[in-house]
Amino acid sequence: MLSHNYRIKLEEICSRIANGETVELNEIIWCEKLAKANRTAGTILRQARRKAENPNMTEDSLDGFLNALDIGGLGHERFGRGRFESVDEIVDWFRRDEEGDEWRRRD
Helix, strand or coil: CHHHHHHHHHHHHHHHCCCCCCHHHHHHHHHHHHHHCHHHHHHHHHHHHHHHCCCCCCCCCCCHHHHCCCCCCCCCHHHHHHCCCCCCHHHHHHCCCCCCCCHHHCC
């Protein structure tokens, strides 16, 4: 559980991250260390980074819903693609057969 002071400090820093404002390196390092040690802090930091990545996200949008659940976003670069532009692209991505079924397996 986060202490009150840590949570206030983290939320203030994450607010600046989400708004694209300047954040000092030592603040980022502090947030990263806290996020590794505390699951709640990690969620707050990931949500702020998703908001910074998609500044037009609203709470009533699908992206906002997924962000509130701490799902998706951040890390799409690991999979070699960015956002899907249509439902057809999503269907095509899941139907790809170039690598067999290994790509679907959870590690």
